[in-house]
Amino acid sequence: MYVKKNFDIRGIMMFSWFHIIWLSVLAFVTAWFYGTYNFEWMKIPWLPLSVLGTAVAFYIGFKNNSAYDRLWEARKIWGAIVNSSRMLGATTRGFVGNQFRDKDLPEAEIKAIHQRIIYRHIGWLYTLRSQLLIPERWEHLGKRDNRRVEKYHKSRVNRFGKGLFADQETRVELKHYLPQNELDELINYKNTATQIIDYQSQDLKQLRELKLIDDFRHMELQNILNDFYTHQGKCERIKKFPLPRQYDSMSFVFVSIFIILLPFGLIPAFQELSPQWGHWISMPFVALVGWVFVMMELIGDYSENPFEGLGNDIPMLALCRTIEIDLREMLGDHNIPEPIQPVNNTLM
Numbered sequence: 421m422y423v424k425k426n427f428d429i430r431g432i433m434m435f436s437w438f439h440i441i442w443l444s445v446l447a448f449v450t451a452w453f454y455g456t457y458n459f460e461w462m463k464i465p466w467l468p469l470s471v472l473g474t475a476v477a478f479y480i481g482f483k484n485n486s487a488y489d490r491l492w493e494a495r496k497i498w499g500a501i502v503n504s505s506r507m508l509g510a511t512t513r514g515f516v517g518n519q520f521r522d523k524d525l526p527e528a529e530i531k532a533i534h535q536r537i538i539y540r541h542i543g544w545l546y547t548l549r550s551q552l553l554i555p556e557r558w559e560h561l562g563k564r565d566n567r568r569v570e571k572y573h574k575s576r577v578n579r580f581g582k583g584l585f586a587d588q589e590t591r592v593e594l595k596h597y598l599p600q601n602e603l604d605e606l607i608n609y610k611n612t613a614t615q616i617i618d619y620q621s622q623d624l625k626q627l628r629e630l631k632l633i634d635d636f637r638h639m640e641l642q643n644i645l646n647d648f649y650t651h652q653g654k655c656e657r658i659k660k661f662p663l664p665r666q667y668d669s670m671s672f673v674f675v676s677i678f679i680i681l682l683p684f685g686l687i688p689a690f691q692e693l694s695p696q697w698g699h700w701i702s703m704p705f706v707a708l709v710g711w712v713f714v715m716m717e718l719i720g721d722y723s724e725n726p727f728e729g730l731g732n733d734i735p736m737l738a739l740c741r742t743i744e745i746d747l748r749e750m751l752g753d754h755n756i757p758e759p760i761q762p763v764n765n766t767l768m
Contacts, residue, residue, distance in 0.1 A: 538747045551613055
């Protein structure tokens with residue numbers, strides 16, 4: 421997540437320099453052909469071109485709205501995970517105790533149970549994040565059929581994404597928060613996050629058998645775990661089901677058609693103002709209008725997948741650390757880690 425108030429010129433140029441170059445080349449080549457070979461037969465009336473541009477702008481707007489809906493839904497889901505996690509911590513500490521036992525367990529043992537449940541949940545947070553960052557075929561990092569595109573986006577990850585951070589939290593945190601015997605079993609599952617919640621559920625069952633909770637408290641704690649299944653499923657729905665390819669792909673096609681036709685409509689318009697220099701004067705305007713449409717397309721393209729480890733992602737690492745701090749403070753732990761800070765104005 422980019423956290424600076426505004427993009428600066430340097431950031432915009434780094435994001436779009438390649439497109440500025442090829443648009444400038446396109447503007448120069450078409451202007452040169454017009455001036456050299458007098459391509460009068462290639463004139464396109466401005467009215468149909470403007471109608472086409474309006475239609476393309478509406479289509480890109482629809483795509484960008486859909487991409488923003490996916491991004492904002494993902495952020496709402498992680499906001500719900502934050503709230504439910506705090507509920508789990510507070511409810512575990514408030515519910516699990518000696519209220520219903522004939523013979524009390526030592527207080528240290530009760531605290532160990534609280535810690536086990538809360539630590540396991542922290543492990544679930546980092547596991548879920550790690551699973552959501554696995555690239556899918558339709559994401560930028562999943563385009564393995566094009567080595568140059570893949571290499572380019574890996575460089576972007578290192579400059580503006582998860583590569584800015586020492587991204588070893590999942591391995592480190594799981595070893596710290598899960599018992600070794602559980603970890604050895606969990607890492608072999610295809611969906612480790614799902615199984616961690618199941619371990620929590622089985623733990624609650626044992627607590628009920630030990631009379632450390634009653635039926636009502638068991639049900640309430642299980643409902644919170646069910647909420648985490650719901651949150652995880654919503655994240656997986658966004659991750660596993662892309663913005664429909666027909667909307668994504670055809671938007672790129674429409675923008676390409678419009679930009680290719682654009683010079684043949686703008687150059688004649690400028691030649692009416694200056695027959696001798698109009699084709700050269702049109703160059704910056706062709707590049708500028710094309711750049712605006714390309715940027716609109718790219719904004720939607722880089723917003724539609726909120727879990728791919730790029731700079732526009734949901735800041736899952738920062739949210740995991742926030743929850744970790746809150747829960748460990750509930751337990752009275754020491755040596756609590758600091759919140760994640762932005763790097764290069766990017767918070768992951």
